[in-house]
Amino acid sequence: MLSQLSMIVSTKDVPACRAAIVQLLGFMKVERESINRATEIFDDIYRLYQGLYPGYRRCDTPYHDFQHVLDVTLASLRLCDANILSGVEISTHGVFLACIAAIFHDTGYIPELDDPVETGAVYTSTHVSRSMLFAQKYMSEKNYPEDDILRVSQMILLTDLAVKVQYVVFISRENEILSKIVAAGDLLGQMADRIYLEKLPYLYLEFRAANITAYTSEEDLMQKTCGFFKVMDNRFKNDLDNIAECLYLHFDQRYDINIDLYKIGMQHNLEYLSYIMTEHPGRHREFLKRDGIIKKL
Secondary structure (H helix, E strand, O other), X not given: OXXXXXXXXXXXXXXXXXXXXXXXXXXXXXXXXXXXXXXHHHHHHHHHHHOOOOOEOOOOOOOOOHHHHHHHHHXXXXXXXXXXXXXXXXXXXXXXXXXXXXXXXXXXXXXXXXXXXXXXXXXXXXXXXXXXXXXXXHHHHOOOOHXXXXXXXXXXXXXXXXXXXXXXXXXXXXXXXXHHHHHHHHHHHHHOOOOHHHHHHXXXXXXXXXXXXXXXXXXXXXXHHHHHHHHHHHHHHHHOOOOOOOHHXXXXXXXXXXXXXXHHHHHHHHHHHHHHHHHOOOOHHHHOOHHHOHHHO
8 A cells, every 4th residue: 555655656766757747637637738848848947957958057956956846746736636626626727837837936046057156055035036037938938828927927936935825916716726736735745755854954054055044053953843844734724725635635536545645744754853853852863864865964
């Protein structure tokens, strides 16, 4: 029986994730032309992160890497599917736009070749607006309709935790739903990830490079992450209208398992992190051994 997200598809396997995205779009009856456009964007953004896209450097933010993009895109599409299965009306074109918004959502971390910065982490505070600009430029060059560009931009905007959702004037009711789906997917994709805890020290390094002073040390960030789970639970319930509560329908209908693997993944991460910080303060690195990630620090 499937018991964790990585058993469905590993986000370390880019071709497998690309195929999973195509499968998810197919579940929701997205047209073949739109699927082809989504995979074209997927391939271009993968090249961007690899340093193979004209005018841009390679991704150098180890927390906000392409694996994170995959986590968020898969989570967003699973959320779309679950909401459709629950009776929410979402057009196939809307699903396509949510998919590419998720793919674009952190492109703002990638510096251009002549940017006077040592690392893209410097853009932590401005990466959402930069991601919106990248998506707008890309889509304009590919002759996407202005309405599509505006809709994708609004979806990316809502991934910014500083944005007050209640003050956003949404383009349409569907775009409100999809924007909240992508925002929820951004959180679920990372917080339920099996290597979320191992990647947190890299997030601290990104914050330090950006001169963000909310955390005094790596240990401080780890400790405050326990509280972050509670704050984000409130965001899911209030700002994002409990849009993830129906996720179990996706796993039930598509994989015949009557559990929400995102909820399970988040619970496991919070419980293990709480255990480490309570029972082994100052020694968290000793207990984070998955994939040899900590050893690379």
